[in-house]
Amino acid sequence: MIKLYVLPPAFGLRNPGPFALKCEMALLYLKQEFEMIPSGDPRSAPKGKLPYMEDDGTVIADSELILQHLDRKTNGGLYGHLSDEELADGFAFTRLAEEHLYWTVVASRWLDDSWLPNITSGFFGSLPFPMRQLVPALARRQVRQTYYLQGLGRHTLDEQKDFARRDLAAIERKLGDGPYLLGEKLTVFDFGIASLLAGTLDNQPSTWNTALVKEFQPVVDYAERVQAAAGAYSREVV
Numbered sequence: 001m002i003k004l005y006v007l008p009p010a011f012g013l014r015n016p017g018p019f020a021l022k023c024e025m026a027l028l029y030l031k032q033e034f035e036m037i038p039s040g041d042p043r044s045a046p047k048g049k050l051p052y053m054e055d056d057g058t059v060i061a062d063s064e065l066i067l068q069h070l071d072r073k074t075n076g077g078l079y080g081h082l083s084d085e086e087l088a089d090g091f092a093f094t095r096l097a098e099e100h101l102y103w104t105v106v107a108s109r110w111l112d113d114s115w116l117p118n119i120t121s122g123f124f125g126s127l128p129f130p131m132r133q134l135v136p137a138l139a140r141r142q143v144r145q146t147y148y149l150q151g152l153g154r155h156t157l158d159e160q161k162d163f164a165r166r167d168l169a170a171i172e173r174k175l176g177d178g179p180y181l182l183g184e185k186l187t188v189f190d191f192g193i194a195s196l197l198a199g200t201l202d203n204q205p206s207t208w209n210t211a212l213v214k215e216f217q218p219v220v221d222y223a224e225r226v227q228a229a230a231g232a233y234s235r236e237v238v
């Protein structure tokens, strides 16, 4: 059976990692049998990040490589029916969401002083004192450095928000009237983009990034539509 190693629930999210939720949606879409295994510390993952997957002795780390593996395993079940133009659009918008907009989600959780207690309780709550104080502070310093190296961390908060708004406006325009990114059909690219949006829309309490996404109602509706179609939600659904 396929094993998908993911972050444990946090911030009111059953699957707080957008990259893991994307893989969960793909596994459901492909009707694969799998089990999700909460794994507290990403440092123990093969590439130091979650998710990673084990499939019959093969270990695959990174959500995009997981999707490539699943596509090969199912003879093109994820990408095989898409045109070159659809693939180009899909990968370009995935990069926009996962490699740019994503960093503003990270910053809105980790670098906002008022949100820090949620990071401490959500990710480090099981650590004994004084580790519960020290480890989040060290991890936060690393996030700040990474955000600076990525580039967005060099801008004022207002400038960061406007970068994110331009990403969200691009997604809204690309969606147009279509229910999904590429029009009428739900594709693998919706899984990654909607997972990222869903996490920032539903993390509790909300962040400055949540408020930004809510400025774009068609994008909010899209995130909801994809989660319903995929049968997997970021938040706890009762």
Ligand SMILES: N[C@@H](CCC(=O)N[C@@H](CS)C(=O)NCC(=O)O)C(=O)O
Pocket (backbone or CB within 6 Å): 007, 016, 017, 018, 019, 042, 048, 049, 050, 051, 061, 062, 063, 064
């Ligand atoms: N490109 C990776 C990104 C995975 C990623 O950034 N995962 C986060 C959780 S959402 C993580 O493990 N972060 C821990 C770290 O960077 O130390 C993928 O698509 O799987």
